[in-house]
Amino acid sequence: LNITDSTARKSIQKTYDLTKYLEHQLRSLAGPYLNYLGPPFNEPDFNPPRVSATETIPSAMMDFELWRNLNDHLRLAENYRAYSHLLCYLRSIDGEVARAELRRSLNHFCSSLQGLIISIAGVMSSLGYPLPPQLGNPTRTRAGVPNDFLKKMDDFWLLKELQSWLWRSAKDFIRLKKKIPPFVAIRLDAQRF
Amino acid sequence: QETHIQYERMSTNITLKCGTVDWDAAVTWTANGTDIDKSQLNGSRLILRNVDLSHNALYSCFEVPSWQLKYQTTLKVGHPPREPILACRSNSYPSSFYCSWHLTSPTYIPNSFNISVRRGLSQLTCERDAFPKNRCHIKYGKVFATERYKATVTVTNALGKNSTSITFEEYSIVKPDPPENVVARPVPSHPCRLEVTWQNPSLWPEPESFPLKFFLRYRPLILDQWQHVELMDTTSHVITDALAGKEHIIQVAARDFEIGTWSDWSVAAHATPWMEDPKHPTTNAQLAETTTTTTTTTTTTASTSTSTMLLHSPTTKICE
Numbered sequence: 001l002n003i004t005d006s007t008a009r010k011s012i013q014k015t016y017d018l019t020k021y022l023e024h025q026l027r028s029l030a031g032p033y034l035n036y037l038g039p040p041f042n043e044p045d046f047n048p049p050r051v052s053a054t055e056t057i058p059s060a061m062m063d064f065e066l067w068r069n070l071n072d073h074l075r076l077a078e079n080y081r082a083y084s085h086l087l088c089y090l091r092s093i094d095g096e097v098a099r100a101e102l103r104r105s106l107n108h109f110c111s112s113l114q115g116l117i118i119s120i121a122g123v124m125s126s127l128g129y130p131l132p133p134q135l136g137n138p139t140r141t142r143a144g145v146p147n148d149f150l151k152k153m154d155d156f157w158l159l160k161e162l163q164s165w166l167w168r169s170a171k172d173f174i175r176l177k178k179k180i181p182p183f184v185a186i187r188l189d190a191q192r193f
Numbered sequence: 194q195e196t197h198i199q200y201e202r203m204s205t206n207i208t209l210k211c212g213t214v215d216w217d218a219a220v221t222w223t224a225n226g227t228d229i230d231k232s233q234l235n236g237s238r239l240i241l242r243n244v245d246l247s248h249n250a251l252y253s254c255f256e257v258p259s260w261q262l263k264y265q266t267t268l269k270v271g272h273p274p275r276e277p278i279l280a281c282r283s284n285s286y287p288s289s290f291y292c293s294w295h296l297t298s299p300t301y302i303p304n305s306f307n308i309s310v311r312r313g314l315s316q317l318t319c320e321r322d323a324f325p326k327n328r329c330h331i332k333y334g335k336v337f338a339t340e341r342y343k344a345t346v347t348v349t350n351a352l353g354k355n356s357t358s359i360t361f362e363e364y365s366i367v368k369p370d371p372p373e374n375v376v377a378r379p380v381p382s383h384p385c386r387l388e389v390t391w392q393n394p395s396l397w398p399e400p401e402s403f404p405l406k407f408f409l410r411y412r413p414l415i416l417d418q419w420q421h422v423e424l425m426d427t428t429s430h431v432i433t434d435a436l437a438g439k440e441h442i443i444q445v446a447a448r449d450f451e452i453g454t455w456s457d458w459s460v461a462a463h464a465t466p467w468m469e470d471p472k473h474p475t476t477n478a479q480l481a482e483t484t485t486t487t488t489t490t491t492t493t494t495a496s497t498s499t500s501t502m503l504l505h506s507p508t509t510k511i512c513e
Binding site: 171 | 403404450
């Protein structure tokens with residue numbers, strides 16, 4: 001275990017904390033935004049089928065065994081790619097929201113999400129992994145959606161997916177953190193002084 | 194002649210026909226072999242009013258005077274099912290969850306249940322427990338799903354049908370079992386400490402990837418007020434502010450780091466902190482010395498109580 005593992009562990013912990021912070025932020029953003037979309041999107045039991053258009057929003061759902069056996073590089077890369085897509089989509093919403101206060105919250109969330117992406121990139125580099133290629137032309141933005149209802153449906157699923165990704169990421173980073181035992185990290189620190 | 198089961202609703206009036214026999218034919222009806230009074234007959238038909246469970250019986254109709262059995266039925270009185278109560282929970286996340294259902298009031302007649310569980314549009318298999326348990330188990334298979342789950346239970350009996358549906362997020366039904374093997378021990382030489390250890394609930398399948406955090410509560414039996422402490426990444430804790438010499442009750446609850454709700458409290462553990470062995474004087478001299486020491490301390494405390502250590506019995510020593 002070389003020095004970078006202690007850096008990696010701290011970087012993973014910081015990224016985990018960021019996902020928790022974003023989760024908290026999303027909770028306070030989602031309600032007002034769904035209310036902004038209006039019925040039926042803000043109704044508690046609204047449970048629409050996932051129409052094909054929204055399937056291009058990266059889904060956090062995956063087979064549990066596959067998830068458990070993901071190698072670290074792939075695990076991080078999937079997080080990195082998903083949030084890059086989601087951020088891109090979120091930014092396309094940002095410009096169209098009429099309510100200034102909501103726009104500010106969205107903007108703030110986008111910045112935090114950008115911070116998470118950078119943090120994930122930091123973990124990857126501290127573990128010596130190459131970053132996934134930057135997104136070419138974003139696969140989906142709001143501009144490309146034909147009508148208003150489908151735009152709102154996209155937004156609805158986007159918020160849902162963000163929630164799921166943040167929960168998944170938290171588990172991803174717990175798993176990654178457990179692979180670098182803290183004890184070793186402390187001992188390394190001690191040697192430095 | 195026919196023999197079959199006839200289900201009827203409680204509190205209704207019932208007319209039993211004697212098979213194909215004419216209305217004015219001479220017949221005799223029995224209930225479980227006992228003759229029924231002619232006053233309850235309307236011609237060859239048997240009239241039962243405002244039926245209840247006491248009317249449950251094998252009813253037979255015999256033609257008179259040949260005593261040939263012309264009709265027989267087993268009457269069962271009951272209710273149509275009301276809306277069943279349905280709940281789903283995962284105490285083994287993320288591998289599986291279970292749904293269970295029950296009726297809030299008895300129907301007194303046999304019911305059959307059908308359960309279906311979907312995630313979005315995908316139908317999931319629900320492995321039923323052996324009868325009579327109204328429960329079935331579903332493998333998540335996929336985790337971190339955004340689409341909601343929908344569970345529907347339909348109950349049917351001879352008198353009617355009813356159903357209940359619930360929708361839920363994957364995470365919202367996560368509730369671990371309580372922690373297991375909660376043990377509390379005194380810590381030698383520490384009159385106000387108790388060491389508590391416990392284990393993850395055995396059904397929780399992935400503590401490595403899905404770690405649990407814990408809530409520990411404790412109090413001396415003589416007090417009602419609980420003390421609480423939340424703990425992460427550990428299955429042990431040392432209580433440092435136990436009341437010396439007093440038996441304590443300790444319980445632990447568990448919850449996933451991120452999602453779901455707290456488990457119920459664990460089975461209680463009991464322990465009393467370590468106590469110094471009371472000194473037994475072996476010689477008369479030591480006895481004399483102990484007595485004078487006690488007297489001096491008592492007189493001193495009257496004037497300068499703050500600076501002098503009160504000589505208490507070992508059970509009520511105040512900890513540092």
